[in-house]
Amino acid sequence: MSKKDELRNYPYEGVCCHRRMSRQARAAQFAPFAALEGYEEAVAEASRYIEEKPEFSEEQRQELDRIWQDVCRRGLEHSRLRITYFQEDLRKRGGTWRTEIIQCRKIDRDRRYLITQDGQKIPLDCICQVSPE
Structure with missing residues (x-):
């Protein structure tokens, strides 16, 4: 062996x-x-797809200011609004477009914010469309 x-x-x-x-x-x-x-x-x-923040022309800004003045004049400041706005991304440069129906609590024209009922602050410069719901 x-x-x-x-x-x-x-x-x-x-x-x-x-x-x-x-x-x-x-x-x-x-x-x-x-x-x-x-x-x-x-x-x-x-x-992840994001878009660049838009730059509005002076005419577009004036049109949006007229819309906000109309909203305040008609007493819609505390009502439901359908808005389309650009929401900035927290991680990357840019963001996405969102359309929401919100309950508006206040429009702070000095700081240029729309404050919703749940406390969210949306910059007026990022909102491109507003209509009453």
């Missing part, structure tokens, strides 16, 4: 100085891992 055959027939009793590892712990050694942590989130954030 050769040495190879002797070793092959030798009974294996395990390593005596270590406890036997559970199946879950052994499987965890071979589980995949993310070498670049946060990479997927960064790619998703970079590919």
